[in-house]
Amino acid sequence: MNTLDLFALLPLIILTTSIILVMLVIAFARNLALTCLLCCIGLASTLLSIAWVGSSADSGYVTPLILVDAYSTLFSGLIVAAGIFISLISYSYLKHRGENQDEFILLLMLSTLGAVTLAHSAHFVSFILGLELVGVSLYAMISYPSKGLFGLEAALKYLILSGVSSAFILFGAAMMFAVLGTLSFSEMASSAQAQSTIEHWFILIGTTMVLAGIGFKLSLVPFHMWTPDVYEGAPAPATALLATISKGGIFAALLRFFLSFDGYQYNLITESLFWIAILSIVIGNVLALMQTKIKRVLAYSSIAHLGYLMVAFVSASILSGKQLAIEASIFFLFAYFITTIGAFGVVAIMSCESQGSDKDEISHYQGLFWRRPLLAAFFSAMLLSLAGIPLTLGFVGKFYIVAAGVESELWALLVAVVIGSGIGLFYYLRIIFSMTTHTDSDEPIAIPATGGWALGTLAFLLVYLGVYPTQVVDWVSSVAKSMI
Amino acid sequence: MIMLLTILTLFIGGLVAWSIEAWNKDLPRWISVGTCIIASILIATLYFQPTQQELMLAGVSSTWYEVLSIPWIPRFGIGFVLAIDGLSLLMVSLTLFLGFIAILSSWDEIDRRPGFFQFNLMWTLAGVVGVFVALDLFLFFFFWEVMLIPMYLLIAIWGHENKAYAAMKFFLFTQVSGLIMLVAILALVLGVAGTGVPLTFNYFDLMGHQLGEGLSFWLMCGFFVAFVVKLPGFPFHTWLPDAHTQAPTAASVLLAGILLKTGAYGLIRFTVPLFPEAAADIAGVAMTLGAISIVYGALLAFAQTDFKRLVAYSSVSHMGFVLVGVFAWTELSIQGSVMQMVAHGLSTAALFMIAGALQHRLHTRDMTRMGGIWHSAPRMGAVAMFFIIASLGMPGLGNFVGEFLILLGAFSINKTITVIATMGLITGAVYGLIAMQRVFQGQKSSDPEISGIKFGDFGSREMAAMIPMIIALTWIGVYPQPVFDLVDPVLASLYELTLGTSSQWIGASQ
Structure with a gap:
């Protein structure tokens, strides 16, 4: 460990320090505004340090556990930026919910730290460390401010299933370790070359178990059962965090693992991923049709979106389309982050005055266009982005997914994408339509400044990058190039 | 440049009409009229450029009056390519003319949110004008979809008794067929790139490449379906009666007058010239x-x-x-x-x-x-x-x-x-x-x-x-x-x- 290594670790160090600082401040002075301010300053300086390290440090291992390169810079930047937006929205959401809300912010920072670790991980130890850090903070966040049963039910569900899936991942990793004698992704790849049949099966089963565990966390079909209940029960900012930071970090580690270990060489695995993608798209979209609560709709739609992401992930199995596929998955995730935080942000803002559970019945949103035009316009933009309509970032994301599928000639997956998007339109438009209908309710909807500005920024980014994505495309493309 | 200005005029006019609604309920439609007049004047200048015969005599063989090409997303060879020739000019003129008619026809029909109504009207026009002049396939697809949302809102908000169903059906039909076209566009672009040409979405560069017979047939079908749904041709016409019946007058005028024409335009401009053999089949x-x-x-x-x-x-x-x-x-x-x-x-x-x-x-x-x-x-x-x-x-x-x-x-x-x-x-x-x-x-x-x-x-x-x-x-x-x-x-x-x-x-x- 020398100073260069320490410099490469700067983002993690700053983030950890600010977490400790926030914890100490909470211990002495409970003040939500102060906590949030410190959290934002901490995350913002982390973001700056990520940019600094990314532009000046050489890529390489810092200890065998942590790998700092363009890929980790991109993902940790994305995750920390998402953390800032979620903490701003959380502030508005928590402000009117009584005392002792500060720890929510602390937990938020902790799970951000976990996801950043995941983005840097090149070793099963750091992988599981990050995974658990995200998971454990989420258990508490899901049940945090609500005194109702739904939050507790959701947290318990998530706790048990997430625990089981972590066990799967651990066991899978152990099986691979038994054969390969290492837990580092790249060393596993080199020693996996010459193996006897029985050892080959050990690796195969181990990888499958790891994938099953990750499938739980990413809520891919058939491991998706927990998603709608947890999304519904958790407070909206926690849901946003679960849907973006947690899934994004895990996907970053998964992609890294597959690329360095070359998981695509096992046909069985590629094929099951293929079916997981199709099933996630179809089942996610079809079940979303039948929901009447916005959070449940978004839950199923996020299952479908992870399915789209898997289309790009599977496309990377074909050598000629590998770079485009990696690029597509990173860009899609980028678009998904902004859109999902925005969509849950709207739910959070809508519910920030209510004391009990979130306002997520579609009927709450009736006539929103006439009562709160700007909020309705933001929400419509987010929904249209989820549906992949031009002028929004979601369109470029979908464009990327289709391009990756075409380049790798996976036509069956593309058929699923087209059908899924068609069904998807139906439920997104239904929400937009109900926002345009008339309502007699004139219950005022207050829009808090902090959350409102955060949403506005997200909506601006969504449209600006949807129209002019050039810089992001170039950045993502250079990162993807460095990965193969 | 004239095309870009025209499209921007329509986009901005729509935004102004929407935001001015808070001050005055009558002003938005005058804003729209003004917007259409400015756009028409811009387009009219193209009629006074040298005619085709004069250009031929001068030794210019191109049929294009004006081509604007700005790099947009270089990674994919996507450019902001707008070009106008006689066919596009005719269609754009028709669009703006019917735009006036649509504003007049809705003059005292709309009393709820007139500003937002005019906003959607102007954005539909902008999308359609874009479709008629875009010659980068990505940009074309972009405008192709952009014109749908305001039209959806026109039907969904100001439509008649069964508007939700009609608007949804309209959107689903055109969007899904559009996605099929997107797959075809990408397959065409990547297929052409496979023959050694750098990645490009430019219409001119994509023309005249020999792809395999099977591939070009399927690609042609992708374009064909999207355009025939919009046209609409049997058996893809079922959205049209519902959408028309439920739409407010101005939306019906635009839908029948120009949105259907984008399908026909697409067949003439893209389907046949890009895939002459498969289209012949x-x-x-x-x-x-x-x-x-x-x-x-x-x-x-x-x-x-x-x-x-x-x-x-x-x-x-x-x-x-x-x-x-x-x-x-x-x-x-x-x-x-x-x-x-x-x-x-x-x-x-x-x-x-x-x-x-x-x-x-x-x-x-x-x-x-x-x-x-x-x-x-x-x-x-x-x-x-x-x-x-x-x-x-x-x-x-x-x-x-x-x-x-x-x-x-x-x-x-x-x-x-x-x-x-x-x-x-x-x-x-x-x-x-x-x-x-x-x-x-x-x-x-x-x-x-x-x-x-x-x-x-x-x-x-x-x-x-x-x-x-x-x-x-x-x-x-x-x-x-x-x-x-x-x-x-x-x-x-x-x-x-x-x-x-x-x-x-x-x-x-x-």
Whole structure:
């Protein structure tokens, strides 16, 4: 460990320090505004340090556990930026919910730290460390401010299933370790070359178990059962965090693992991923049709979106389309982050005055266009982005997914994408339509400044990058190039 | 640059109209009128550029008046490419003209959120203008989708009793077919890149590449489906009657007048020139679909009691002629198709306006409850008579020129289909005149709800919208040459591109 290594670790160090600082401040002075301010300053300086390290440090291992390169810079930047937006929205959401809300912010920072670790991980130890850090903070966040049963039910569900899936991942990793004698992704790849049949099966089963565990966390079909209940029960900012930071970090580690270990060489695995993608798209979209609560709709739609992401992930199995596929998955995730935080942000803002559970019945949103035009316009933009309509970032994301599928000639997956998007339109438009209908309710909807500005920024980014994505495309493309 | 300014004018005009609503409820429509005037002036300058013949003499062989090309997403070779030639210019002019008509037709129909209404109107126009001038396939697809959302909102917010269903159906049909086109666009681009050309979405660079026969057939189908859904051709027409019936008048005018034309434009500009051989392979099928649309649309139109639905089905029938004309792909038949697009745009827009006026006054579209309206509204009756006669193809009016040329051009290709298509002219007369009789002639309605209404004739605002359309239709019916002068060089160059690529098209030229 020398100073260069320490410099490469700067983002993690700053983030950890600010977490400790926030914890100490909470211990002495409970003040939500102060906590949030410190959290934002901490995350913002982390973001700056990520940019600094990314532009000046050489890529390489810092200890065998942590790998700092363009890929980790991109993902940790994305995750920390998402953390800032979620903490701003959380502030508005928590402000009117009584005392002792500060720890929510602390937990938020902790799970951000976990996801950043995941983005840097090149070793099963750091992988599981990050995974658990995200998971454990989420258990508490899901049940945090609500005194109702739904939050507790959701947290318990998530706790048990997430625990089981972590066990799967651990066991899978152990099986691979038994054969390969290492837990580092790249060393596993080199020693996996010459193996006897029985050892080959050990690796195969181990990888499958790891994938099953990750499938739980990413809520891919058939491991998706927990998603709608947890999304519904958790407070909206926690849901946003679960849907973006947690899934994004895990996907970053998964992609890294597959690329360095070359998981695509096992046909069985590629094929099951293929079916997981199709099933996630179809089942996610079809079940979303039948929901009447916005959070449940978004839950199923996020299952479908992870399915789209898997289309790009599977496309990377074909050598000629590998770079485009990696690029597509990173860009899609980028678009998904902004859109999902925005969509849950709207739910959070809508519910920030209510004391009990979130306002997520579609009927709450009736006539929103006439009562709160700007909020309705933001929400419509987010929904249209989820549906992949031009002028929004979601369109470029979908464009990327289709391009990756075409380049790798996976036509069956593309058929699923087209059908899924068609069904998807139906439920997104239904929400937009109900926002345009008339309502007699004139219950005022207050829009808090902090959350409102955060949403506005997200909506601006969504449209600006949807129209002019050039810089992001170039950045993502250079990162993807460095990965193969 | 003019195209970019035009599109930006429309986008910005829409935003201004929306934001000014808070101050004054009457101002937004004046903003729209102003926006359309500025856009029209911009476009009009293109008419004063050197004509094609002068350019030819000067040694310029290009049919393009103006090409704007700015790199956009270099990673994929995507550029912001706008180009305008005679065909695009004609379509853009039609768009802006009908934009005026749409604003006039909704003048006092919309009392809820007039600013947001005008915003959607302007953005639809901007999207359509973009579709007509975009020559980068990514940009084209971009505009293709952009025009859908405001149209969806127009139907969903200001539509009639069954608006949710109609708006959803409209959006789903066009979006899903659009996604199929997106897959085809990407497969085309990546396929062309596979032959060693750098990645590009530019229309000019994508033309004339040899892809495998199977691949280009499927790609062509992707484009074909998207355009035929929009056209709409049988069996993809089912969204149209619902959308038209439920839409507010202005949206119906735009939908029938110009949105349908984007499908026909796409067939002429993209499907055939990009895949001449594959298009030749399905020309027979496409012409058959066109003929079925003509007859089937006419039969269904005859069976309707809802005036708007009748006009909607007549659109299916008339656009069937366009499909036949494009896929016969002779110089005459393509000219005819373009003429039919313009004439149908004008006559159907006018008929929808009349339908809207009837509904506004009587609060029903049911023709069985109407009758004898001519007595109380002679001006309206005369205007309706004119447009019904125009749309049934009376010589001397625009629609006749279009249909006649299509039939003439298609006759050398496929006699059976041409004969069947000709039936459309007869059935057109039947349903047109039946509608005329039911609504305007005969006994006055005895329905207590209807007969109690004091029926107002067309006022000066409505006549101001109708008279230009009457003049335009008569003009292109009697003296269509200026339109041909405008589009002929373009059609000829497109036609030349496809010559020699396929035996079917060569056979066509003989």
